[in-house]
Amino acid sequence: MGSAAVTTFFLLCALSPFLTLSGPVSMPSISPNFTASYLQFIDNSGAFLASQKNSFQARITNSKPESRSFYFVIVHVSSKTIIWSANRNFPISESSQLRLTTGGLTLYNDTGYPLWSTPQRLPSVASLQLLESGNLVLLDAMNNTVWESFDFPTDVLVVGQKLGIGKSLVSSVSDEDLSEGSYRLVVGNYDAMLQWNGMNYWRLSMYKTAFRDTNFPVEHMVMNFTGVYLMGQNGEEVVIKVILNDSKDISSSFQIVKLDQSGVFSIVSINPLDGSKKEEFRGPSDSCRIPFICRRLGVCTNRGSCQCAPAFHVDPKMSNGDCVPTDGYLALPGPCNGSSSDKTSIKYLNLRSDLDYFSNDFMDSVSHGVNLSVCQNLCSSNCSCLGIFYSQGSGSCYMIRNYLGSILIKSSSTDRLGYIKTIEVRNPNANLGNKKSNFPVSAVVLLPSSGIIVIALIVTLIWLRGRRRRWKKIQRSKLERGNSSSSAEEMDFISIPGLPVRFDYRELAEATRDFSTQIGSGGFGTVYKGTLQDGADVAVKKITCLGSQGKKEFLTEIAVIGKIHHVNLVRLKGFCASRGQRFLVYEYMNCGSLDHTLFQSEPILEWNERFEIAVGTARGLAYLHSGCDHKIIHCDVKPENILLHDKSQVKISDFGLSKLLSPEQSSLFTTLRGTRGYLAPEWLTSSAISDKSDVYSYGMVLLELIRGKKNSSPQVQSNSSGTPSSFSSGESGHRLIYFPLFALEMHEARRYQELVDPRFMGRVRNEEVERLVRVALCCVHEEPNLRPSMSNVVGMLEGVVPVWEPRIESLNFLRFYGRRFTEASTLGERSEQNEAMLCQQPLTNTTSSYSSFSYISSQEVSGPR
Known part of the structure; x- marks a missing residue:
């Protein structure tokens, strides 16, 4: 060569x-x-x-x-x-x-x-x-590890790999399609749970050899050659353990924990020589506990075979094996489209008394102490409700929402009876009418005259009886309309899609001790802490704005929250409309709102907690924007509407300003709503509003999480501190600084540590601050199309999507905001009372010209508040 x-x-x-x-x-x-x-x-x-x-x-x-x-x-x-x-x-x-x-x-x-x-x-x-x-x-x-795949599990764990609190294994769709399926294994505070479409169906502690050692909160799950362990106390205490049989025989094998596509959680030993597999552990051990083992409405028998529930059969025209009503006039409800079905067309098919549903042992009843008719009415008014189970003894009502799975045979003696919701697809009387019209005339001719007279009398009596019923119905309707305006108001509530449980006024008064413990307030209402008869703590919001706009927002909030469910969205447990007053009953969040924890309380909210709050809020908004049947725009994203629970669990609240948009509708609307300081620029012009307006508000919240103060809060700056020229005014001491502009200028100078909450005293890495600052600045781009979607925001925060680089040309508007804000600080702030504007009345829209911003008071732009 x-x-x-x-x-x-x-x-x-x-x-x-x-x-x-x-x-x-x-x-x-x-x-x-x-x-x-x-x-x-x-x-x-x-x-x-x-x-x-x-x-x-x-x-x-x-x-x-x-x-x-x-x-x-x-x-x-x-x-x-x-x-x-x-x-x-x-x-x-x-x-x-x-x-x-x-x-x-x-x-x-x-x-x-x-x-x-x-x-x-x-x-x-x-x-x-x-x-x-x-x-x-x-x-x-x-040789220091800077990233590892073990921190981002998919559907498998191997020996030594930890699955942390709040993390999950997610099944694949199939062997060929590795994308996320419907099943999850989630590590919770005190157990590990299997879920199907968000509904629990099995816990690790249910396994026959599971043993709970301590009551410490769980920190992670880990597997070794001896078994599966839930660990707490910095990984030093075993909370729950499941010991495997014949552990000595499998110590030389390769072992994995896997959540397969059918929803089975198992430990498999693999022989490294020939690749043969042996299942060492399986949960649930009873295959009938798997939610979709017999597909929709199939009954899983003790012998493991499947058959359709009573009054249902497998449609030969359908190849998927789902069960459908045997009665051809009935059909299962379609996807929830935001409107409840006409109650007159709903019929409930009774299941056998020995049948149960997989999720009944894991979910709370939506109501208690009610009769069967009330339970069915609750389901009829909720388009996401597909069936109910009713306890005759306690009067408890359980709803099956959004998805119908398989039916199982009761394993214990309960008095729950199941009813599946169906819709009449056509009026059976129509067929009767057709039969009458096709009745042969020759038969009438051949009938004796006496028979004709009898038939005529019967027809006349039926007609008179029907006329009398219609007259009574009209009179009753008039009487009901004339009772009171509150009665008409209550009729409005009955027709709300996604209607949750309705509470009695006395029940709420007793729960809150006559509304004596106030825990929050705002332009839309006052919030009180209460305890229901079943011991559950709740937050009861009393609506104080009772004008026509307040009523619309109240109805919207009930409709929206009542039919969506997500770990990062506050749960609406029910409502009350009585004596001209309106109340919303929420799950209680014991750490209050983010604004109190971040801006007012001590000790300091740690950086990792702030990061989890940022991710949780982003996930909740991403679900509202793209995870629901209808796009939901919150319109009022701010720290006051972000609630916290133990371990910084975060949930978004207050959907009263939300808008529901169907896929066929335009994704834009122009009614001005929200809170100053978080409003996107398009709110203040004739530009259209979309889900990207929520992205802007989220970016403003993210900047406040970084700094630990309001974007417009007073801060001490000296001329020798190296502050950018935009903020130098020759003054010393406290003065208002528009923090988003400061963040932009520090990003341009790559001086991210100057943006982080000074109380951390250098405990936060520069690259961690940079990531959040860059995401926040991308979110507040002036041009909505340049802002990322909330799904992309989640990806950037979690590290699965590269972080975008902010576009400076679309952030220059912050310099104008900053100048106007500084001018306002020299003239004195507007009265906070005038600023709040009772019930958040809409601002007056300005013209669409960018130059018109020069005529807008700094209190009217998104930054100053």
Whole structure:
């Protein structure tokens, strides 16, 4: 071989790292500036990295040879088990690229758009390694781990991998489709739970050999060769343990915890020699406890077979195996579209007394001490309700919402009776009318005259009776309309879609001790703490604005909150309309609102708690914008409407200003509502309003989380502090600073530590602050189309989507806001009483011209408040 050829060969090896990896994968480490795709490593089934003993491989591959969907995964080689996937919800093509740089890993689609990445601004990455445990890690130059796949589990855990509190395993849709399915294993405060579409159906503590050692709160779940453990007290105390049988025989095997596509949580031992599998643990052990084991309304028998519930059968025209009503005039309700069905067309089909539903043992009743008719009316008024179970002894009413699963045989003696909601698809009397019209005339001719007279009399009597009934109905309707205006008002409430439980006024007065314990107030109402008869603590909001607009908002809030359910959205337990007063009954959040915790209370709200609040709020808004049947725009995102519970559990409240938009409707509306300080610029012009207005408000809240103060709160600045020129005024001491503009200028100067709450005293890493600042600034872009969706915000905060770079040209409006704000501070602040404006009356819209902002008072723009 000539010297030129040798030189060329070594140059190609240096410039194309994948050429050095052809053949068996044995590289223990990969350095930055590396690129991989399936096509580049097709001879190795897409594998480009292996653990030291080749037990695991990192691959870009498809789950089935015939599939055109490719994923970046970690595979256990001998059993071909995928233990982790980076892009399970975003499959790529065979030519898509994974790139390793000093900033981390990024997966791109064919157009060069990033679909997944490790968190941005990691410490400089020196290598990528796959450990013999199956953990994919990024290391810095000192071999410190800066990122690991174990922190982001999918549907599998391996030995030594921890599943932290609040985290979950999520099943795949199928063996071919790795995207998230309907089942979750969630680690809660005191147990681990299996869920189907958000409904619990099994707990780890229900397993026959499970044992609770202590009552400490759970911190994480972990599995080893002896069993499964829920750990607390910094991982030093066992809370719940499940010991495996024959642990000595499996100590040499590879073990995984898996949540499979059917909803079974299992521990599987894999023989490393031949890849054979043995199930060591299975939950639930009773397969009839699996919510969809017999599909919709199929009864799972003790023998494991399936049959349709009484009055239902499998429609031969449908291939999915779901059960439908046997009566052809009846059908199961369709998807909840925001309006309740006509009650006259609803019929409830009774299930056998020995049948039960999987979620009944895990959910609270929606009402108690009521009769069956009231329970059915509650379901009829709630379009998300698909059926009920009613306890005859206690009068408790349980609702099946949103999804219908399988039915099971009762395992214990209960007096619950089940009823499935159906809709009459056509009027059976119509057929009767057709039969009458088709009655042969010859039969009438041949009848004796006496028979004709009798028939005529019967028809006349039926007509007179029907006329009398209609007259009585009209009179009764007139009487009801004339009773009082409050009666008419109550009729309005009955027709609300998603109607929750209705409380009696006396019940709420007793629960709140005659409304003596006030825990909050605002323009829309006053909130009191109460305790219901069943011991549940609640927050009762008394509505104080009773004008026509207040009534509309009240109805909207009941409709919206009553039919949506999410871990980051406050739960509306019920309402009351009595004596001209209106009340909303919420679940009680014992830590109050974010504004109190963040701005007023001590000790300081720690950075990791603030981050969890930011993520939880983003998830809740993302659900409102894209997770519901109808897009819901909150319109009043602010710290006062973000409620906290133990361990910084966050829930968004106050949907009274929300708007529901169906997919067919425009996604825009122009009625001005909200709170100054958080209003997007489009509220103040003739520009249209969309879900991106909530994104703007969220960005303002995120900036307040970073600083720990209101964006317009007084702060001490001196001219020697290096403050940007926008804030220098020659004055000393306290003065108003518009913090969003300060954040922009510090971002331009890359001085992020000056933005963080000074009480942290340098305890927060610069890159953590930078991430939140960049996300916040992207959210407050003046141009709505440049703002990210809330789903993208969640992705950026969680590190699965690269953090966007703020567009300075769309943030220059903050400089105008800052100038107007500074001018207002020199003239003195407007009275807080005038600023609040009772019941949040709408502002007067300005013209659409940007220059018109110069005529808007600083109290009218989004920044000053």
